[in-house]
Amino acid sequence: MGKKYSIFITVLFCLFTFGFGAALLLLPDREFSEQENRYLTQFEAPTLDNVFGENGEFMANFEKYVNDQFPLRDEWIHLKAWSERLIGKQENNDVYFGGEGQQTLFAQYTPPSDLAQRVEYVNQLGANVDVPVYFALIPDKSYVWADRLPDNAPLVDDGSTIQQAQGLVSGDVNFIDLSGALSGDDVFYRTDHHWSTMGAYQGYVALMTTMNGTCTILDSEPTLVSDTFYGTTWSSAGAAWVEPDEMYTWVPEGGLTGHTTVTRYPNGSPVDGSLYDLSRLEVKDKYSMFLGGNQGLCVIRNPDAEGGRLLVVRDSYADSLAPFLSLDYQEVHLFDLRYNRLSLNQYVQDNGIDQVLVLYSNSNFSTDANLALLGL
Amino acid sequence: MVFSTPYFLFLYLPAVLFLYYISPFRYRNFILLVFNLLFYGWGEPVYILLMIFTIVLDYFAGLIVHRCKQRDDDRGARWAVGVSLALNLAILFFFKYWDLVATTLQSIGVPMPVLNLTLPIGISFYTFQTMTYPVDIYRGDAEVPKNLVSFGTFVTLFPQLIAGPIIKYKELADQMNFRTHSPEQFASGVQMFTIGLAKKVLLANSIGQLWDVYLATPGAELTTLGAWLGILAFSMQLYFDFSGYSDMAVGMGRMMGFEFLANFNYPYLAKSATEFWRRWHISLGSWFREYLYIPLGGNRVKAPRLVFNLFVVWACTGIWHGASWNFLIWGLYYFLIIVFERFFFSKVLNKLPGWVGHIYGLFIVMVGWALFAVEDFAAMGLYLKAMFGMGAGLLDSSFLYYLRNYLPILIIAILASTPLAAALWKKLSVRARQVAIPVLVLAGLALATAYLVDGTYNPFLYFRF
Known part of the structure; x- marks a missing residue:
């Protein structure tokens, strides 16, 4: 030199x-x-x-x-994800790339080691309250879209969590098996772990078949409200090559008769809300469009519905489901154990609840630290 | 502080280089000493006091040795060497091994307090480095340093403080007092540093994720091919991690006019355990040879004494690597194999074709890494069982997934652990190399930066609801 x-x-x-x-x-x-x-x-x-x-x-x-x-922090992160993809990796930062053109992202899934204890909390709730308790787990995206996963990907939902949970529930709890309920190319977001509006509708049909004997068939098509949704799985993966998702609303605001109201309790005191808060589409966390995002309690009232009062012990998947439930129940109470420390049993009695649904996604049910509150 | 972080690479290193080069030569050691102490104390500032104590202790021990020798007082000189070595080893023992001994004694019922002290960074490396100083002075291999600053700079020199190479005082004594700086040397340092950074960040860290998978796999679920894939990953991770740090050290040394000796020489080409240790962590091997093995009599002794000498050296080499009994086992494993090779097997090996030697060498080394890498004895047993076919079958579907995902980078790593790339590089024309160097340097720095920044990527996953 x-x-x-x-x-x-x-x-x-x-x-x-x-x-x-x-x-x-x-x-x-x-x-x-x-x-x-x-x-x-x-x-x-x-x-x-x-x-x-x-x-x-x-x-x-x-x-x-x-x-x-x-x-250029974000750009470096994208460069790393690209580099991993070029060197033949099918994952980055605990997210699998799958499907055509590696456009579908899967957060890695680990089944819980303490499933029996977790289901036992649901059983305690079933023993405590006098009304029917239903329990359903939403299968992970990696179960429903297994055909899009990289070959032999190890950290996925193989259906065993739901199967084992079913075997663990007591006679006080009605288990609803959702493992076959979801099918199709649009039931999940590609860039997010949540089910889509269409996926939530399929879940609604399956739940209502058991809980209500009937469900409402919507005449209208879903309405496209955003085509720029990048979900959390996309954020983790840094996968800049992945196209954004579309987001839809389906139930008309105010319900089918225009009388449906939403009351949110973001800080403990009631505030008027809506089924779909379109202003949330302006921020990154677009999924919070459904009912306005996480909150300790949210009540949807539809005076024209035929069913009674339903309480849903929720995770965020329930937010896109709730508009459909409000078609059939006069009141849907969404109760979040993380932000709401009221006794469930007391709440059921005080509000004349007719049915309780414990609904979690597999991954949230595996990791949530507040399930013990179910039995109190 | 560690090299492979954005704050080191983009703030600390530029600041050192800038202040170093705008200062006149006579202040440069002082500038370096200040930055060395910042580097050392970054994680635990109070340990700067420990470091200053070590520096002052050894500096004066060396001076006393020197004075005694001038007065032909061999006894006094030996005393000074002995006191210095004893104090250094005592400090090393206290910080590194106290808790190991205490927990072991506790488990057999002797009450000893466990201290849970943070290990001062690089203590195993710099203690060995400072211990050479009074010995080299005593042996007449080096002159006493000009002043305390020059000696302190030698002890704390940040490029090799935390991961070697372990430099003997006599190798660096002259360079502490006088060294030249040239653009040629700096540019060569840039290349060496970038190679080291790429080895560490792009190869070692990436392949390390594969080892993490197998280390976390419950022993009862390990398959034979899975266990071997895991150990292959660990072998590559450890080599590129360690030799990457050494290359970065050599590179940064050159940027500031120092020349350090190489620490690795394609260790996985070794055809025996004996040869592996001539190629792996060379500075440690040569330290033990010069300051322990030869003083014990080396190999110019009768067979039983030779076996004893080898036993002492390998037990020390093992436990030097970490305060856990598995490292001692790993050292004794090499003791047995090296004795076996010395007295018998090397004659057989020499007659066999070279490829048999390569397979034998790699086999010995990889089984050794299983002892090294799995600290828990029960888990280590299960891991070895799986490697030798007594696990959960030959392979499972996750093995296929990991093989498919890591095959390209493993192939790159395996090729990079041979002299092949260097041979190809030499075949390029001078012109081609001149074009390639800046492209490769920039690509290496940019990719390493991307992986480092991503390593801290920490999206708030609100999906937990």
Whole structure:
């Protein structure tokens, strides 16, 4: 290597390291990452206490700060996902790429090791309350769309969770097997773990067949409200090549007769809500369009329905299902164990509930830490 | 601090290089010492005091050795060497092995407190490094350092502080006082550093995920091919991790005018355990040879004593690698095999075709890695059983998935662990190389950056409801 050439290589290296270092220090810091849907770490000045204190908080925070505020962070993440794909990987950051053109993303699924204990909480609820208790688990996307998975992918739902759960329920609980309920190319989002509006409708039909003996057939077609939905699985995978999903509404706002009302309790006190909150389509977390997102309690009232009062112990899958349920029940109460510490048994008595449905997706049922509250 | 992080690569390293090069030569060791201490103390600032204590202790021990020798006081010089070695080993023992001994004694009923101290980073490396100093002075292999700063810089030199190579004082003494800097050396350092970074981030970290899968697999579910795939992954991860760090050290050293010796020489080409240890972590092997094996008498002794010497060296080599009994077992495993090779098997091996030797060498090394990598004895037993066909069958569907997913990167890694790439590189014309170097350097830095930034990727998964 000649001197001039060596200087060229030296300058190249210094431009890269000094350049990104300087950009990191000089560019304004970001508050929030849309892609990751979280607040990013901000700079914290060093003090005697946080440098020499017990935990070295300054150093730990500074490392996070540099990582979070690194210039072109989202682009680097996409580059890594691309690189993994080019080297032949069928997964990145615990997400499988599947289907045609690797356009379908699957969060890896691990069955719970303590399923018996989890089902036992549901059994306790069944023993506690005087009204019929139904229990259903929504199969994971990797079960319903198994044909799109990479060959031999190990961390998937093979149907055993639902099968085992069915064997564990007591006589007080009516188990509804949803493993065959969902089929078709549009029942899940490709970029998100949730079922789609169409998937939720199929789930609704299966649930109502057991719980109500009948269900409402909608004449109208679903309405396309967004074609730019990138879900959480997409965020984890950093898979920039994947096309966004479409989102649909189906039940008319106000129900079929225009009398349906939604009361939300985002902070414990009632607020008027809607079946589909279209303003939520402006943010990254577009799935919160359904009933406006997570909340401890939400009540949908349809005075024209024939059924009575249904309480659903919910996870987020129930939000896109609830508009359909409101077609058949005068009241649908969506009760979230994470934000609502009222006694379920008491709530059922106080509100004249006629039926209870415990509905979880397989992955949430496997991981939720609040199931013990079911039996209280 | 570790090299493979964005804050090191884009803030610390540029800051060091900038201040280093704008300073006149006589201040450069001082600048380095300050940054070395920042590097060392980043994770645990109070340990800077420990480091300063070590530096001062050894510095004066060396001076006393020097004075005693000038006065022909061999006894005094030996005392000073002995006290320094004893204190260094005591510090190493206290921080690294106390809890191992305490928990082991507790398990047989002797009450000993477990301290749960954070291990000072690089303590195994820099302790061995500082211990060479009084010995080298005593043996007359090196001069005493100019001053405390120069010696402190040697002890703490950040490029090789945490993962070697272990540099003997005599190898670096001259460079501490005088070294040249040139664009040629810097550019060569850039290439070496980028190769090391790519080895660590692109190969070791990626393949390590495959090993993580098999390490986490319950022993009863391990299949034979799965266990071997796992150990192959670990073999590649460890080699590229370690040699990647060494390459980065050599590269950054060159950027600041230092030359360190190579630490690896294609270890997986070895045709025996004996040869493997001449190719693997060379600086550690040569340290034990010069400062333990030869002082014990080396191989110029009768057979029983030779076996004893080998036993001591391999027991120490094993336990040096970590405070867990499996490392001792791993060291003794090499003791047995090397004795076996020395007294018998090497004569047989020499007569066999080369490929038999390669298979034998790799087999020994990979079984050894299973002892090294699985710290829990029960799990280690199950892992070895699976490797030797007594697991849950030959293969399962997850093996096919992982093989399919990791085959391309494993092939790249296997090729990269042979001299093939270097041979091809030499065949390129000078012009082609001149075009390739900046492209490869930029591609290596960019891809490594992408993997490092992604490694911290932490999307808030609101899907948990």
